[in-house]
Amino acid sequence: MKLKEMQILIVLISMLIFVTRAIDSQFYTVFKPHDGKYPCYRQPAIVTTNQERTHLMVFAEGRFVTSCAPPLENRVERDNLPNEDGGLEMRRSEDSGSTWLSAQTVYTGNIDFYTVVWDSTSNTVYLMLQASSSVLLFISHDEGITWSDPTPLNVFPPPPFSKSIKSAVGHGIEVPFVCTNGSSHTGDNGSCPSCYACVLKSEMPEKNQNRQWNFTGIAQQYTRESQLVQTINMDAGTSHIYLNGRNFSPVPGHRYFARSTNGADQFTEFGIDSSLIEPVTKAWTGVVCSIERISINPSRILFSGPANATVRSNLTLRLSYDEAHSWSISRILYSGLSGYSDIAVVSDGKNVALVFENGEETFADRISVAIVPVSWIENNKKNDNKKL
Template sequence: MSADYLSLWACGLVLLAAWWGRRLAAVGGACGGSVGLRRRWLGCVAVLAAWPGYLAVAGDEAERSDLFTSGMGGYHTYRIPALLGTPRGTLLAFCEGRKTSRNDDGDIDLLLRRSTDGGRTWEAPQVVYEEGDDAPVTIGNPCAVVDGQTQTIWLAFCRNNTDVLFSKSTDDGRTWSAPVDVTASVKRSESGWYATGPGIGIQLKRGPHAGRLVIPCDHSEEREGRRVMYSHAIFSDDGGRTWRAGESVSPHTDECQLVELGDGTLLINMRNYWGRDGGRPERGGRRAVARSHDGGATWSDVSFDATLVEPICQASLISVERPDGSRLLCFANPASSTTRHRLTLRVSFDEGATWPVERLIDAGAAAYSALAWLGEGQVAILYERDDYRYLTYLVVAIEQP
């Protein structure tokens, strides 16, 4: 039986369980309910719980929360989500607030909403940083990482996609320091356009570089009279006080996210321009990946994941270590090779070699996304939907095999 048929079968069970739940609520309210009916319903739920690698929306579909809506708070459009879970259990939802248009440059501020109850409620938006009042200064591409030793949150972002800045919070994201410009230490002279993330960075836990803070980035270089994009990483070995850049990964790669694997290897997953700009159409339409064995300083040759199709767009990726020491990877992007729609969450149980589990999050227009692990088998996703009108938050439950 194909995976599509199995998914349909599982979805049918979900609907059946929901219908029985409503029936039982009605019967229970009228006459105390039926033990037999309850047992049948619980049996259906048990089948779902035992389904290997099953993904389900946690709670009612109506519990999707639009954290940022176009026109809210004086901003024309909200884009470029980043979602970070802190060691204290707080969720930080960052984004760009674009004041006058949907364009990637202009008067753009860096915004944040906090949740201290797992995403059930959210504090009002706050401006983390802006420049020039109404002047067309672009502040964006948020990418945050937590130093687990000090619980300091480091937030990387860019000014006008040229300068690289860091701000930090020592109170779980309530307040933020004045930014420090680290451009001179991380940007090469041949680099032009520059972006951090967007998304999250990681702190390494294994090997000789344990404790290192790593931020995924990308930049442009002029090659034979045209702009070529490259992914790379910047990192700090002194708790965020200083930063330096590693080598570029591959030409025709761009926005990226990275994770640490069980043996300390770094896996970087990148937006892919090989088909459009690199003259290699057979390499297009799927995510580019590479590995580093020295903490992000250098990278292997690029390869391409045939399962992770993409329309040239940002994607999100996190690694989750389970109590038994094994790990899973969660990945989300628009699962189409042509247009930004069909946002899909995928799960790998073998460190990205295969992606046997998938869940369609949104069948409509959807683009950038951010993921955070909530614990107890739940992953949170913040994503752009409905032609960039909303940044929407949703929790998905993962039944792990």
């Protein structure tokens, strides 16, 4: 057995012996494989849908596959990948995540990534879903109870990018224009190294007019799934945006970032954040992480992702007080196998709701929502974990 494989095995054995989660947080399983609909759920997202931030929508992609993730993250040969046709499932909560209504099917077919954002000015949810080779736009005016028929998102990147644009995973932002995350490519097959994270932006529409979406800011090469957050600045005439993205470069393992000073129309500062680790395994490079502003005064930005260099595990929350330039607080929410995650601030801002993939045999045995007190994240006591 090679040294690297031995190190991964030791990590997995140690997690099976003692898996911990935050004692002050409440955990709810919202999607479980083999529930009568799908043998696999992946790629969750979460968003609040009312001014009080007590109503939540959580999404997951249902897949008709025999296994959500290879045991011990062994590589699956591309020729042996099963058909991933399935559907997008959604559940709603009307009590800040304490209880969840039954799952609804939003769409069935050959789907992949998606992004969702709530527009508070019109109480409208916009969902952009990758379906086959196109992106479909869904609209809900009643917090996801009903959805419009999907329409193609006719947004076309400029040259040298291909005519197609892809969704990312997770929530968008409202600042007051609405931005969502996506990716575009200079090649035809949509794969890296020709991938670039990008922004789909909609300015405030005129009265009785529908939103129009445009292709705007482009991050650096080798970025793909990303999320956005507005940062605080002294110039009230501009909107500063921070983008945090998955790293598909020849030197992976840490998150990419990009900064904009004009509302994500262009990004002008680019870099790698060496303090934000993301796993590089035999099967995957990087992971979908989440970023969300939880307060303005004091300024606090929260990041979530698995903090392990070689295994998708150790779901960790990191807090920044300086507009995502540094991350002074780091708390392990779940020490076991874990993958994609997404964050929403709930109710009065004292708690966050975090949806994430997790499990014991693989990182995608289930999808859970954790209701996490912000005070726990900021509390550095060491003895506040318990066994599952």
